[in-house]
Amino acid sequence: MSTILTVDDSSSIRMAIRIALSGAGHTVQEAGDGVQGLASAGNAKFDLIITDLNMPNMNGLEMIREIRKLPVQAGTPIIFLTTESDEGLKQQARAAGATGWLVKPFEPENLLRVVRKVLGQ
């Protein structure tokens, strides 16, 4: 299946994402903030990146902008996690190069739906 990077400063959210995705047969790599996420994205090609926006050290927006400059991740779909209250952030994330979003809190099946949708599986 696919190799997916999840970037979130909340370890419980990362765990929830990992459990849902690995249950569907995907390989999941985790990063705890934007800096780590960008480093991972520079090291290996991912089929999909799922990221939080509000994180310490480097926020999700900045990370998405930087990842879009990496040739290795050309065209890699990036899904960001958002709450409805950050409507403005949502616009900014799309402008930064994000592919889609998932509203928090989410159920595992919705995460999988979005992943299937973006990966076309």
Added chain:
Amino acid sequence: MSGVGEGQDPVAAFRVEAADLLDGTEQALLDLTHDLGSRELIDTVFRGMHTLKGSGAMFGFDALAAFTHHCETAFDRVRKGLAPATQELVAVTLSAMDHMRALVEVQGQASGAGLAAAGIAAAGEAILAQLHAAIGDTAAPPPATTRDAATGNSDGGDAGEAQGGWRIAFRLPADAMANGTNPLILLDELRDLGEAEVVAQTGAIPPLDVLEAQECHLGWEVTLRGPATREAIEDVFIFVMDDMDLRLEPLTAAAPLAPPLPAAAQTPAETPAQTPADRPAQTPAQTLAETGPARAARATGESVRVPAERLDVLMDRVGELVIVQSRLAQLASGGINGPAGELALRSISEEVERLASELRDTTMVLRMVPIATLFGRFRRLVHDLARETGKVIELVTDGESTEIDKTVSERLADPIVHLIRNSCDHGLEPPEERVAAGKPAGGRLRLAAEQAGGEVLITIADDGRGIDRERVRAKAEANGLIQPGQVLADGELLQLIFQPGFSTAAQVTNLSGRGVGMDVVKRTIEALRGTIDVTSQPGRGSVMTLRIPLTLAIIEGLLVRVGEGKYVIPLAAVEECIELSLEDDIRSRGRSMIQLREQLVPFLRLRELFDTGTRPDAFQKIVVIATGGERVGLVVDQIIGSHQTVIKSMSCLHRGIPSFSGATILGDGGVALILDVVQLVALGQQQEERLRAAG
């Protein structure tokens, strides 16, 4: 960091994370009281709240998420410069942190706890009212973001369903592919909705010399036959909807083909088709998110966070063990032949011994946490105590990286809270009294930890007025703990404060409670096989010293034999071993005291104490043990040697027996009881007093 014990349960992981977030945010808030303008601290607080809210809602902590939302909003306003950070705001947010802790707790309990929940809800509303007052936000609180807010709101749109199908014309923004949208996937999704005819429009492709390979200039017209709804089609495009051109027309027999789209993906607002503003407020992703709350089981298992490199070391050791095991299997199947075979066996045995000891050390370290997590809690306590008492108190900490067993750390929290309260309440003087005594107005409380051998030393020192000996004596006499006028060494006098029911506080205050305390503190520390000592200088302050063993699970012991039974004496308590000759034994009969370098030390004959019914060995030994400055000798028949002792607790039937603290299993499969040093020393002291009283 990876989790041990949190396993595959994100809810348990969230609890750990929530506790960390709350602690971290609280530290930031406390720092903020000294530096109200710090953007970095305000950001840290905001982000802590944000994560707590988001993850809380994720794992069904709805009350927590709703409550935290208000605090997050408050700090968002501060962050954006719409409201100032004030001491009042920090103070009310600190009480909000306590409330959040309660909400995390309550969520885990059975639903029967409705009454408690109602009380908590009322407390929460009071805090929110203060919060809104502090932030100068008198407007009604905005609705909290919870699952509920994401539901509803699904108005069907205008032309819900078209009987025959749809004519769909769309054009993606030029950067869609670079940003991860694959048009082929979108077309596949449309095909899933019904029978589709797809026609690509190439009219907008620019000349080759200006064509960027990554850009998307194609448009598509799709004729979709079947009962698909408008929502279903829009759902296909949810992530690109706002930036793209999309026209949807119901398919009727006579409908003309939709006119080709203009090539201007850059100016979507000019197209007569739906612009972003026309879209219903509901975003499709909300539809994705709105299924009912499926809550994972809320196990409240304990967990420890372990740096990954420690697990790597453990893994290495296990790897080595597997290798040794295969060597052993090979040797066993080949038969142990001659000296070479024996040599091989001995080498394996040595290897296993080394690995066992390394595995023990590595595994023990897994349970270790820096004491900083424990000390961190006390900053808040001291902050609150200073406010309540009107004293100025500076907390200084030292040795925060000292590591300690997680269980020990948790069990130490309450006793240390009590000691800190005591220091702040009784020890440190009010500013005016300090100034009159020629001291700085602010009191100083020092909390320090260091590792010394197999123990951790924790000291709580204040520079207050010191313990008033006369009051201690008067109180002890009044309570009948000592005889009036009884001569006591200074150390003994101070130790009286640990007696049950002893309290020197002239009046019971909020802080120091009602005289339950120091004896409970002492008992708790002793239950951890630790000791507590106090020193105090009038006018200069007091120092409480806790000595706590690094771990509860394994101790170095001295294995001895008494009669036919074997016993373990914790090596940390052993001072020395001396021989008890037959003459000395007979001479000291009835007195049971031995002269040890000008000092008389009482001793206990374990053979008699345990009623073994055996005759003493010709060369008995006395093992001198000590706790907190008191010494007692234990007469044993034989000292076997030092022994790595894995402590097993006694069965519930035997737990009440005072002389033993546990049991262990010996190499030959036999059982040895572990002697309770504190109890035996106390017993020896009692015996001495009886003898003294008698003669």
